[in-house]
Amino acid sequence: MKRRAAPVVQWALPYWTRGKAGRETPEDLFRVLYLGWLVAFCFKVLGASWDVSWHFKWLRDDLAPPHLLNSVGTAIALTLTIIHLYTGYGVDRTAQRLVGWGTAVFLIAVPLDLINHRVNGLDITSWSPSHMMLYIGTLLMVCGVIRGWFMGAPPGRMRTLVLGGLFVFLLENVWFPAQHQEYGVFGIAAWDKGRPEAEPILLQFAADQMGRAIDRPMVVKFSLPVPDQVYPLYAVAAAMIVLVVARAMTGRTFTATAVAASYVAYRTLIWPLLALADFPRSAVPAFLIAGALAIDLAFLIRIPVVRALVGSLAATVVVEETLVLQSKAYLTPPLVPPLTVAIGGVILVVLWLTAEWALTRYRLRAQVMEAVVSATASP
Known part of the structure; x- marks a missing residue:
């Protein structure tokens, strides 16, 4: 495992330097960052899909499998957000702010939602304030990724396909409470x-x-x-x-x-x-x-x-x-x-x-x- 990780660390370590948003990003790093976002959103969507079905069957549990699956996506998203904020790679200033604020709102909403459920029990509707904060945080996050990809990806079929895929994730998040x-x-x-x-x-x-x-x-x-x-x-x-x-x-x-x-x-x-x-x-x-x-x-x-x-x-x-x-x-x-x-x-x-x-x-x-x-x- 260490042998496999070593080349990855050697490749990534030189990029770990503080910089302003909008700095020139090497193509290979740009691809890796946005592949990471696609993986993160896949985990979050799968967890969310299972989560809403789970809550119509079982009594709520903070450590329910859908929550854990969603948390994997959140952990990847948090890691990528830190990279964007610290290094400035892969995003312009607007995209960086959207991703940063979106992640922050989402992370603030998590403990508020836990407290809400402790106080109000099931909190039956998906339209409650703490739930809406989760959607809004994810909305800002996805919008930031969309802008970052839109501004930085080279023209071509792949640019269009990934952009369309990101809008599928955006539609899923917007439609989720319905x-x-x-x-x-x-x-x-x-x-x-x-x-x-x-x-x-x-x-x-x-x-x-x-x-x-x-x-x-x-x-x-x-x-x-x-x-x-x-x-x-x-x-x-x-x-x-x-x-x-x-x-x-x-x-x-x-x-x-x-x-x-x-x-x-x-x-x-x-x-x-x-x-x-x-x-x-x-x-x-x-x-x-x-x-x-x-x-x-x-x-x-x-x-x-x-x-x-x-x-x-x-x-x-x-x-x-x-x-x-x-x-x-x-x-x-x-x-x-x-x-x-x-x-x-x-x-x-x-x-x-x-x-x-x-x-x-x-x-x-x-x-x-x-x-x-x-x-x-x-x-």
Whole structure:
């Protein structure tokens, strides 16, 4: 083991020097750093996927296997953050700050979440303040990695593929709290069939926390603790804006569709694995692909303001209609009146217009970056 580690140490040690963000980074070091981030995010996503299913079956445990798996990813991310902050390699100043603040928020949220559970028990909803801090910390972290890769990776197919992959991780993190409702509807359905997925100890704990008997209203409150309107509003506003930014930053046709399809494919593959291990299943948000396709088609429009208005309208209508269609063929969270979804569309318009301005203002469009690289490379 020592013999194998020695060459790695010899290669890495010369790079361990203090420097400012934005310093020139050797290609081999740049690749290693971002490969490390991909590995870290893979561990975190696998742990998160198992974690939400675990909490619909077992009573919470700080050292549950999903938490440990997620912690491996967090440890790798922390190591990489320290490297970026100390050496300045692989990131510009903005990316360094995003990664640093994201990691800090996440690490602060961990003990707060533990205290929260000690005080409040299960803390049933995934939308609680301590949980939201975990998502926000990861959001900042992934955004920093996306910027670092975008600014530093050489143009080419690999740059585009990794950037698209990072946006899949971003979509997974943004969409994660909505999974509570996707698992919740399956939990209620299992109860109605007389085969509850949650273990008796979890049901009893939840009932005691609510101060009522183990009955259907208790199961509904445990499974769907937030208003039904949250799910479609979040789908239209939060998920769609991630796909808009993904399409703009990669500059490739059908990027949004590819990112959404990749996430849905992952959820579809992890679903039977959890079921085979006797863990709760969930609804899979296949309708996100249709919304992503609407966004990709909207990018055929060259005028940014018109693109945002038409794209937001199209994505809102498509998401609402495909969600209704999916509910007829497959179990989904409860549907809401179209007017509620329209509110999400209004929010998306504001977010999309803001994104159009910010991406141009801070040179985060693929075409702009490619032009800068070409100009730099020219004699």
